[in-house]
Amino acid sequence: MRKSLAVRAPDGPEPAPGSSLADHFGSKVFGLPYETPFLGLDLTTVTEAYEHLRLALPRGTEIKFAMKCNADGRLLQKVKDLGGGFVVASYGELAVLRDLEIAASAADAAEVLFSNPVKRPDDVSHAFAAGLDRFAFDSEREAEKLAELAPGSRVYVRLKTRAAQSAVPSEGKFGVPADHAARLMLYAASLGLVPYGITFHVGSQMTEATAWETAIAEAAAVMRALADNEVRIQMLNMGGGFPVQYDGTAVPSMAAIGKSIGRAIGQLPYPVRTVVEPGRFLAAPAGVMVASVIGVAERDGARWVHLDAGAFNGFMESLETSNTLRYPVTDSRGQGSTRTTHLTGPSCDSQDTIMFGVELSHDLDVGDTVAIWQTGAYTLVYAAEAFNGISAPSAYLLDRAV
Numbered sequence: 316m317r318k319s320l321a322v323r324a325p326d327g328p329e330p331a332p333g334s335s336l337a338d339h340f341g342s343k344v345f346g347l348p349y350e351t352p353f354l355g356l357d358l359t360t361v362t363e364a365y366e367h368l369r370l371a372l373p374r375g376t377e378i379k380f381a382m383k384c385n386a387d388g389r390l391l392q393k394v395k396d397l398g399g400g401f402v403v404a405s406y407g408e409l410a411v412l413r414d415l416e417i418a419a420s421a422a423d424a425a426e427v428l429f430s431n432p433v434k435r436p437d438d439v440s441h442a443f444a445a446g447l448d449r450f451a452f453d454s455e456r457e458a459e460k461l462a463e464l465a466p467g468s469r470v471y472v473r474l475k476t477r478a479a480q481s482a483v484p485s486e487g488k489f490g491v492p493a494d495h496a497a498r499l500m501l502y503a504a505s506l507g508l509v510p511y512g513i514t515f516h517v518g519s520q521m522t523e524a525t526a527w528e529t530a531i532a533e534a535a536a537v538m539r540a541l542a543d544n545e546v547r548i549q550m551l552n553m554g555g556g557f558p559v560q561y562d563g564t565a566v567p568s569m570a571a572i573g574k575s576i577g578r579a580i581g582q583l584p585y586p587v588r589t590v591v592e593p594g595r596f597l598a599a600p601a602g603v604m605v606a607s608v609i610g611v612a613e614r615d616g617a618r619w620v621h622l623d624a625g626a627f628n629g630f631m632e633s634l635e636t637s638n639t640l641r642y643p644v645t646d647s648r649g650q651g652s653t654r655t656t657h658l659t660g661p662s663c664d665s666q667d668t669i670m671f672g673v674e675l676s677h678d679l680d681v682g683d684t685v686a687i688w689q690t691g692a693y694t695l696v697y698a699a700e701a702f703n704g705i706s707a708p709s710a711y712l713l714d715r716a717v
């Protein structure tokens with residue numbers, strides 16, 4: 316069976332990045348000489364997605380990749396070569412960039428943003444010593460921590476966003492309302508920090524095109540409140556959340572999202588540097604997880620196919636979304652008739668299932684292979700090193716010439 320991944324955006328003829336990965340490689344991924352499970356990564360798709368995003372966003376918007384979604388060194392280097400920057404969630408991520416010589420100098424580290432609103436104290440000290448001096452925060456206590464461990468650094472406050480349609484919402488963990496955000500920035504200034512910017516994250520895999528516009532309007536309110544206190548910010552960081560096409564729910568096109576963002580930016584009280592922090596949009600379409608069938612079973616009239624990869628080997632987002640994230644799947648048996656199947660993992664744990672009710676070849680058997688597409692983001696970074704004694708998958712670059 317081979318499902319088509321070619322997807323047209325609902326409001327235009329925009330091809331979705333990622334369709335090219337399946338179009339280029341299709342069943343060829345079943346013949347690759349790597350031990351399963353593995354993640355195949357295609358850097359050409361990263362380039363396509365990057366260009367797609369850049370052209371859709373208002374001119375001059377800086378793209379800083381959220382490496383929390385995929386920290387593969389080859390992918391990071393590709394983002395750097397494309398002109399992209401980086402945001403980190405820990406010093407460990409900055410250390411990866413330093414080791415790769417992407418952020419070897421203090422000047423390079425200063426281009427990186429630390430967007431985790433609550434940071435480990437040692438991470439703040441180490442990052443600041445390396446040259447990074449722009450930090451997100453959303454509490455008085457974090458401002459005090461930054462004033463102590465990164466004195467004089469530039470800070471950007473994290474705004475709460477309205478609950479909207481995102482597949483992987485942030486559970487309200489981060490962000491404060493506009494009035495609190497303005498007070499926090501004034502408090503930070505009183506501690507000797509530079510009130511540098513405002514940020515938000517609308518939620519990952521956001522399917523409402525206007526979610527960013529709504530959040531930017533809130534940021535404008537913070538800017539006005541700060542201006543009343545003679546404070547001008549320099550950066551609006553609009554976070555990530557840009558959606559990719561899985562099976563099922565249609566997602567808005569980047570063109571529609573970009574237009575909506577452009578409208579909102581035009582309403583800001585004064586011009587500022589604009590930044591986005593995409594993760595999924597750049598990395599997900601570039602990856603395909605290839606896994607082997609290790610067992611098949613009939614249970615209560617349902618057919619289960621067990622793979623050598625499951626929730627704990629890269630499919631944590633299946634758990635996070637209660638299995639509603641529907642990765643496109645193909646299998647090595649090809650064009651035959653299909654059967655509705657539950658696709659699960661290798662652990663002795665009943666939370667290990669990737670998807671319920673997918674159509675796979677009716678005769679799929681032990682030793683066959685399954686390709687799970689759109690899996691370049693939030694997969695390997697989540698894979699357990701040794702849960703149930705099973706090691707994490709490796710990543711290999713796909714070669715379009717093959």
Ligand SMILES: Cc1ncc(COP(=O)(O)O)c(C=O)c1O
Binds near residue numbers: 402430518519520595
């Ligand atoms: C602060 C921050 N920025 C950016 C991202 C990237 O989000 P996405 O992968 O949805 O683009 C995340 C992901 O959760 C995040 O927490």
